[in-house]
Amino acid sequence: MAIDRRVARTRETLFEALLELIRHKDYDAITVADILQQADVGRSTFYAHFSSKDDLLERSLERLRALLLSAAEAGGRDPTRALFEHVAEFGDIQFALAGGRGAAVVREAVDEVLAGVLRRVLPVRGFGGFPRELAVRHMVSTFNTVLLWWLDQKMQAPAGDVDAYFRRLVLEGLPGEACAPFVSEGLESETPQV
Amino acid sequence: MAIDRRVARTRETLFEALLELIRHKDYDAITVADILQQADVGRSTFYAHFSSKDDLLERSLERLRALLLSAAEAGGRDPTRALFEHVAEFGDIQFALAGGRGAAVVREAVDEVLAGVLRRVLPVRGFGGFPRELAVRHMVSTFNTVLLWWLDQKMQAPAGDVDAYFRRLVLEGLPGEACAPFVSEGLESETPQV
DNA sequence: ACGTTACCGAACAACGTGTCCGGAAAGTTT
DNA sequence: AAACTTTCCGGACACGTTGTTCGGTAACGT
Numbered sequence: 001m002a003i004d005r006r007v008a009r010t011r012e013t014l015f016e017a018l019l020e021l022i023r024h025k026d027y028d029a030i031t032v033a034d035i036l037q038q039a040d041v042g043r044s045t046f047y048a049h050f051s052s053k054d055d056l057l058e059r060s061l062e063r064l065r066a067l068l069l070s071a072a073e074a075g076g077r078d079p080t081r082a083l084f085e086h087v088a089e090f091g092d093i094q095f096a097l098a099g100g101r102g103a104a105v106v107r108e109a110v111d112e113v114l115a116g117v118l119r120r121v122l123p124v125r126g127f128g129g130f131p132r133e134l135a136v137r138h139m140v141s142t143f144n145t146v147l148l149w150w151l152d153q154k155m156q157a158p159a160g161d162v163d164a165y166f167r168r169l170v171l172e173g174l175p176g177e178a179c180a181p182f183v184s185e186g187l188e189s190e191t192p193q194v
Numbered sequence: 195m196a197i198d199r200r201v202a203r204t205r206e207t208l209f210e211a212l213l214e215l216i217r218h219k220d221y222d223a224i225t226v227a228d229i230l231q232q233a234d235v236g237r238s239t240f241y242a243h244f245s246s247k248d249d250l251l252e253r254s255l256e257r258l259r260a261l262l263l264s265a266a267e268a269g270g271r272d273p274t275r276a277l278f279e280h281v282a283e284f285g286d287i288q289f290a291l292a293g294g295r296g297a298a299v300v301r302e303a304v305d306e307v308l309a310g311v312l313r314r315v316l317p318v319r320g321f322g323g324f325p326r327e328l329a330v331r332h333m334v335s336t337f338n339t340v341l342l343w344w345l346d347q348k349m350q351a352p353a354g355d356v357d358a359y360f361r362r363l364v365l366e367g368l369p370g371e372a373c374a375p376f377v378s379e380g381l382e383s384e385t386p387q388v
Numbered sequence: 389a390c391g392t393t394a395c396c397g398a399a400c401a402a403c404g405t406g407t408c409c410g411g412a413a414a415g416t417t418t
Numbered sequence: 419a420a421a422c423t424t425t426c427c428g429g430a431c432a433c434g435t436t437g438t439t440c441g442g443t444a445a446c447g448t
Contacts, residue, residue, distance in 0.1 A: 004446065006394055031435065042396045047437060128369035130359065134343045138336065138363055145335040149328045165324065169332055173367035175322035198415065200425055225404060236427045241406065 011049055013039045015060050027057070068113045079117065080143060081163040087147065088159045107144060114140045142169050205243055207233045209254050221251070262307045273311065274337060274360060278353040281341065301338060308334045336363050 017039035021030050032053055036043055050056040068083065075082025118136050127135045146166045150157065211233035215224050226247055230237055244250040262277065269276025312330050321329045340360045344351065 002447090004393070006445065010395080032437090033435075044397080044438080044440090045395055048394075052437085130362075130368065131343075134340065134359065135368055137339050137343055138368065141335045141339040142332065145331050146328070149325075149331055165328065168324075169367065171367045173363065173365045174324065174329055174332065198424065200414065204426080226406090227404075237406090238408080238428075239426055242425080246406085 007049070010041060010045060011059075013041060014046065014049065014056060015063070017041075018056055018060060065113050068110065069117070072113075072117055078163075080166055081160065083143075084147070084150070084159040084163050084166075087151075088155060107148075110144060110147075111140050114143055139170055142166060201243070204235060204239060205253075207235060208240065208243065208250060209257070211235075212250055212254060259307050262304065263311070266307075266311055272357075275354065275357040277337075278341070278344070278357050278360075281345075282349060282353045301342075304338060304341075305334050308337055333364055336360060 014035065017035050018030070021034055021038055025034070030053070032043070032046060035041075035053070035056070036046060050059065068086070071082050071086040072079040115136055118139055130138075143166060146162060146169065150162050208229065211229050212224070215228055215232055219228075224247070226237070226240060229235075229247070229250070230240060244253065262280070265276050265280040266273040309330055312333055324332075337360060340356060340363065344356050
């Protein structure tokens with residue numbers, strides 16, 4: 001007994017309705033009624049599948065997570081570049097998600113995925129004095145920063161260049177002269193070993 | 195004619211009531227009625243001063259912004275260290291703000307303050323191939339990452355060490371060997387000049 | 389063709405929001 | 419201290435959103 005076509009169709013419709021609405025409205029400003037109208041679905045039907053608007057969003061993010069994970073794994077030794085390229089394909093969707101408050105939720109999802117991948121892949125020790133957790137978080141936040149900057153630039157640069165930016169930021173940082181006078185002192189000071 | 199003491203007292207009470215509630219509850223889950231009860235203030239009085247709960251939050255953040263700005267400026271050539279030290283003083287408040295969803299709003303405020311300071315201080319060009327905006331964002335997000343990591347660690351390390359971490363991440367990045375195999379290829383590849 | 393399951397649509401209570409008002413209380417001015 | 423001004427209270431109100439319920443109808447699976 002396979003899944004009833006109706007439930008599959010209804011859920012799919014609701015997923016896409018939410019995404020479509022997020023494109024134009026802040027997530028917080030979207031009501032269940034809006035979703036129902038967009039999806040042309042009855043109220044009781046909605047609550048038969050999802051317990052709330054947030055529930056619907058979470059299920060949607062599960063799909064996003066699966067998408068990103070498979071993209072990263074398909075990238076082999078170059079997972080971040082694969083992610084950037086993947087974003088380039090589904091650009092308008094991601095771009096829509098980048099604005100407004102709903103972005104925070106999506107950002108967290110991306111964070112979660114990336115952190116999960118990194119924790120699985122990275123060595124336990126050997127971060128040159130940096131706590132492992134801090135190193136992981138730094139890579140994740142840098143990736144997110146580069147990605148959001150790229151989206152705000154409407155993805156003018158090719159994905160490969162963007163990935164190169166990301167790598168340079170993580171591995172080499174910003175050139176010292178450029179950051180003066182903001183980050184001026186303590187350059188040669190010893191870093192604490194924890 | 196100075197400001198009526200009552201209005202000053204009422205607003206102050208409401209500010210602190212919101213902060214106190216944020217310590218224990220998610221910002222989204224806090225209702226106006228909660229604030230009224232906590233502050234022992236009438237409903238109509240609340241709306242005489244603030245147009246909504248979000249309005250109250252924004253005004254609260256204005257105070258936070260002023261606080262951070264003065265702290266950063268007082269730090270002279272070492273503004274980030276001054277910020278870390280300031281957070282260490284008012285630790286429990288900041289720590290409370292770090293959890294839950296309300297954190298996103300506060301994070302944005304910190305972002306805004308830092309980005310403003312950076313944009314005022316940093317040179318227009320000379321980022322070694324990095325777009326200026328990307329460089330600014332990277333510094334801001336790295337600062338936020340280090341700060342949040344520190345708070346999650348319950349601020350065990352001294353502020354000076356944390357600031358050193360921040361500097362090293364921005365100026366030198368993570369050691370290459372540590373990041374392999376995640377960031378493995380393209381190390382010596384030329385970086386695009388935009 | 390049959391039984392099963394999902395959908396609709398309307399109604400419902402519960403809750404939160406923002407506004408309005410008259411009377412009481414605290415502040416300010418002379 | 420008295421008169422004047424402003425704020426506060428607290429209760430009531432209309433409104434929108436949420437999540438649930440139920441009988442009738444349509445679509446599905448076998």
